[in-house]
Amino acid sequence: MSLLDLSEQEILRRESLKELRAMGIDPYPAAEYVVSDYSTNIKSEFSDDAPRKEVTIAGRIMSRRIMGKASFMELQDSKGRVQVYISRDDLCPDENKDMYNVVFKKLLDIGDFVGIKGYVFRTQMGEISVHASELTVLSKSLRPLPIVKYKDGVAYDAFDDPELRYRQRYVDLVVNDGVKDIFIKRSKVYKTLRGVLDEAGYMEVETPILQQIAGGASARPFITHHNTLDVDLYLRIATELYLKRLIVGGFEGVYEIGKNFRNEGMDRTHNPEFTCMELYVQYKDYNWMMSFTEQLLEKICFAANGSYESKVGDNVISFKAPYRRLPILDAIKEKTGYDLNGKSEEEIREVCKALKMEIDDTMGKGKLIDEIFGEFCEGTYIQPTFITDYPVEMSPLTKMHRTKPGLTERFELMVNGKELANAYSELNDPIDQMERFKEQLRLSEKGDDEAMFIDQDFVRALEYGMPPTSGIGIGIDRLVMLMTGQTTIQEVLFFPQMKPEKTQTKDPVAKFTALGIPEEWVAVVQKAGILTVDQLKDVNPNKFHQDICGLNKKFKLELVNPTREEVAEWVSKI
Numbered sequence: 204m205s206l207l208d209l210s211e212q213e214i215l216r217r218e219s220l221k222e223l224r225a226m227g228i229d230p231y232p233a234a235e236y237v238v239s240d241y242s243t244n245i246k247s248e249f250s251d252d253a254p255r256k257e258v259t260i261a262g263r264i265m266s267r268r269i270m271g272k273a274s275f276m277e278l279q280d281s282k283g284r285v286q287v288y289i290s291r292d293d294l295c296p297d298e299n300k301d302m303y304n305v306v307f308k309k310l311l312d313i314g315d316f317v318g319i320k321g322y323v324f325r326t327q328m329g330e331i332s333v334h335a336s337e338l339t340v341l342s343k344s345l346r347p348l349p350i351v352k353y354k355d356g357v358a359y360d361a362f363d364d365p366e367l368r369y370r371q372r373y374v375d376l377v378v379n380d381g382v383k384d385i386f387i388k389r390s391k392v393y394k395t396l397r398g399v400l401d402e403a404g405y406m407e408v409e410t411p412i413l414q415q416i417a418g419g420a421s422a423r424p425f426i427t428h429h430n431t432l433d434v435d436l437y438l439r440i441a442t443e444l445y446l447k448r449l450i451v452g453g454f455e456g457v458y459e460i461g462k463n464f465r466n467e468g469m470d471r472t473h474n475p476e477f478t479c480m481e482l483y484v485q486y487k488d489y490n491w492m493m494s495f496t497e498q499l500l501e502k503i504c505f506a507a508n509g510s511y512e513s514k515v516g517d518n519v520i521s522f523k524a525p526y527r528r529l530p531i532l533d534a535i536k537e538k539t540g541y542d543l544n545g546k547s548e549e550e551i552r553e554v555c556k557a558l559k560m561e562i563d564d565t566m567g568k569g570k571l572i573d574e575i576f577g578e579f580c581e582g583t584y585i586q587p588t589f590i591t592d593y594p595v596e597m598s599p600l601t602k603m604h605r606t607k608p609g610l611t612e613r614f615e616l617m618v619n620g621k622e623l624a625n626a627y628s629e630l631n632d633p634i635d636q637m638e639r640f641k642e643q644l645r646l647s648e649k650g651d652d653e654a655m656f657i658d659q660d661f662v663r664a665l666e667y668g669m670p671p672t673s674g675i676g677i678g679i680d681r682l683v684m685l686m687t688g689q690t691t692i693q694e695v696l697f698f699p700q701m702k703p704e705k706t707q708t709k710d711p712v713a714k715f716t717a718l719g720i721p722e723e724w725v726a727v728v729q730k731a732g733i734l735t736v737d738q739l740k741d742v743n744p745n746k747f748h749q750d751i752c753g754l755n756k757k758f759k760l761e762l763v764n765p766t767r768e769e770v771a772e773w774v775s776k777i
Contacts, residue, residue: 206758207730212347214758219310220343228306230343236261236318242278242285249323249331258333260285261318261341263377269308275332278319279377286332287319293336302338314344351378369699385695388507389683393460395506396480396679399499405456405482410445412438412462418658419443419600422465425475438464442481443600443674444661447629449483450672451664456484460679471691472621475700478679487673488628489612493589496616496624496675497524500587500682507686515619515688518585526587526616531576534590538579543572545609551575565650569596584617599639601627618685626675633665710735718776719769723762727751736777744771 206214223230240258249256262280272291277284291303311317318339326332349362361379362368368375375382397407415434417424419441429436442459449457460480469475484492504511504522511523529537536542541554548568555562555571560578562571572594584590591614592604601611612628630636640657647656683695693699714736715725731750733739739747748770755762 205726206760207726207754210347213345216312216343216345216347219312220345223306223310223340223343226301226306228340230340232339232341236339236341238280238318241282242280243282245285245323245333246331249325251325256323257321258323259318259320260287260333261316263344264311264313264315264317266313274307278317278333286326286330287321287335288324288326288332289335289338293334294338306340307338311340312344312347313350314346314348315340316342316344348374349378353380365693366701369693370701370704372697385683385687385689386697388687389695391507392503392679392683392686395503396460396499399502400456400458400482403456405458405484406454408446408449408457408459409461410439410442410459412464414439414445416444416656416658418656418661419445420463420465421599423467425464425466440465441676442479443676444658446481446483447669447672447674448661448664450485451667451669454485456482458482469700471693472681472684474680474692474696477692479676480679481674481676483629483672483674485670485672488671489591489614489626489673492626492673492675493526493528493614494524496626496677497526497587503682504686513686513688515685516690518619520586520619520685522587526589528589528591528614530592530610531572531590532592532594532610534580535572535575538583539575541575543575565646567596567646567649569594569598570646573597581617581622582620585619587623588617589614590617595639596642598627599643600630600636602630602632603635621681622678623681623685624675624677626673629669629672629674631665631669631672633662636665637662707734718773720773721765724751724765727754727760727762730754739774739777742774744774747774 209217220230236259238259238261240260242260242262245258245260260278260280262278264276265279265284266277268275274289276287276289278287289303289307291300294303294307295301318337318341319333319335320337320339321333321335324332324334349360351361352359358380362374363379368379376386400407413427413429413436415436417437417440419439420443422440424437424440427436427438428434440463442461442463446457446459458480460478462476463479464476466475467473487495500522501511501524504513507513512519512521514520532543539554539558541558543551543554546554548571551568551571552562555575558575558579560574562574566574576590580590592607592610593601593613593615595601595603595609595611598611598613601613604610604612614626615622616624616626630639637657640662644657680692680695684690684692687695689695709729712722712725715728716722718736718739720728728751731747731754733742733747745767748765748767751770752764754760755764
C-alpha cells in the first residue's frame with residue numbers, strides 16, 4: 204500500500220507505530236496477557252464497603268478525556284465497557300513520565316488494545332471505574348474506528364449504512380450497541396435446539412456438502428467440478444436424502460445443523476447460503492412432529508427471550524403451544540374464494556388467470572398451487588400456523604394422506620408471514636418414490652429448473668426398507684430473526700453474501716509514462732484525482748501543477764517538482 208493511499212489519520216497512526224517501536228515498546232506483543240476480570244463483573248460485584256479489589260483487564264480504547272496530569276478512558280472488552288482512571292504519577296511513579304506523557308497522551312488512539320492493572324473504585328460522580336497502576340500496549344490500530352456517540356439512548360454519527368455494516372461486520376460489532384446481542388441470542392438458539400434434540404435421544408451427524416445429485420428439495424443448485432473424479436458436483440440444497448439413508452441404517456433419530464446452498468434470489472429473507480436443521484425420527488408421523496415442534500419452539504423462545512413471546516416490528520408473536528392447524532386448500536379457499544379440491548392442472552391454470560397471476564407453461568399443478576398460496580395466503584399468517592395436507596404434486600418425498608386422496612401428510616409452519624419449517628410423514632414406499640421422481644423429471648424436461656433429480660441410490664436404500672419416519676427442516680436464520688425481532692436475514696448473519704466492492708478503474712502506469720509523466724509521479728497524479736489518462740483532457744495545467752506539487756509537500760515525498768511547462772506538455776499530449 205502506497206503512502207498516498209492512506210488518509211491523514213492513517214499516516215499519523217503509522218508514525219505513532221514507528222515511535223512506539225523506537226521507544227522499545229512492541230505494539231503487537233506475542234506474550235499471553237492474563238485477564239482476571241471483565242467489565243460486567245467489575246460493576247456487578249463492586250461494593251463500597253468491600254476491601255480494595257485488584258484487577259487486570261484488557262480491551263479497546265473507545266474514548267479518552269485527557270486533563271493534564273489525569274485522564275479518563277473508556278475500555279471495551281468482550282462483555283461491555285468500563286471506565287479507567289489514569290493518573291500520571293500513579294502510572295509513572297519514577298522520574299520518567301513517558302508512559303503517560305508520550306505513550307498514553309500522544310501515541311495511543313481510539314481503537315487501540317491495551318491491558319490495565321489497577322484497583323476498582325467509585326468516582327466522585329458515582330461511576331464504578333478502574334484506577335490504573337500499569338498500562339500495557341497490546342495492539343495498535345492503524346485505521347480509525349467510526350465514532351458513535353450515545354446520549355439518552357440516542358446514537359449520534361451512527362455507523363448505520365447497511366452496505367458498510369454487513370461488509371465490515373467487525374466494525375459494526377465494535378461500534379454499534381446491540382449488534383453483538385443478536386449473535387449471542389443466536390448462540391442460545393443453537394444451544395437450546397441441540398439440548399432438546401440430544402435430551403430426546405437423537406444423534407447429531409454430518410452428511411456431504413458436495414453431492415453428485417442435488418436432492419431433498421426443489422431448488423436450483425450451485426455447480427462445481429471435481430478434477431480428480433472428473434465429475435460435476437453440486438453444493439447441497441438439503442440434507443434430507445442422506446439423513447434418511449441413516450434411518451434405513453437403523454438409527455432411531457438423526458439430525459444435522461448445517462449450511463445449505465441454493466442458487467436463487469437474494470432478499471430480506473433469502474441468502475444463497477443458509478443454515479438449516481433437519482431431523483428424522485423413526486416410527487413417528489407428521490402429527491407427532493407438529494406437537495414436538497411446538498414444544499421445541501416454546502423452549503427456544505423462552506431461552507432466548509425469557510418469555511414465550513417475541514416482538515418483530517409491530518407484531519408480538521406468541522410461541523406458546525398449541526398452534527393453529529389449517530389444510531393448504533382450505534387456506535386458499537379462505538383467502539381467494541376458490542376451492543381447488545379435485546381440480547385438474549388446466550382448471551387451476553384458469554383460476555390463476557382469474558386471479559390475474561403471472562404464470563407460464565413450465566409450471567405444473569404443484570407449482571401453480573404453490574404460487575397461489577404464496578401470493579394470497581403466506582404473508583397473512585403472523586402467529587405460528589401449521590399449513591397441512593399439501594397436494595401430492597407439491598410433495599415428491601411425502602407419504603400419501605391416509606384419508607384424503609391426492610393429498611400428502613405434510614405441513615409447513617408459517618410465522619410472521621414466512622415459512623419457518625417444512626415437515627412430512629416421510630415416503631418410504633420405494634416404488635411410489637420412483638414414480639414421484641419420474642414426475643419431477645417430466646417437469647424438468649418441461650423447463651422447471653427447480654425440479655428434483657432422480658436419486659437412484661436413495662431409491663435403492665428405500666428398497667432395503669425404511670421404517671415409518673417423520674422428518675422436519677427448520678430454517679435457523681429465519682428462526683433467529685423471529686427470536687431477535689429482526690426483519691432482514693442479513694442482520695442475523697455475521698457475513699451475509701454481498702456484491703463485490705466497487706473499485707475505481709485506474710489506467711496502468713505505462714499509459715501515464717507514455718505521456719512523459721515520470722513513473723514516481725504516477726501515484727501522485729492519481730491521488731490528485733486523475734485515475735485515467737483521458738481525465739487529463741479536462742484539467743487546467745496550472746491548477747494541476749499546483750495540486751501535485753502540494754501533495755508532494757504534504758506527504759513529504761521529497762520528489763523533484765516538475766515545471767509548469769512540463770505539466771502543460773503532459774496535458775497537451777491527450
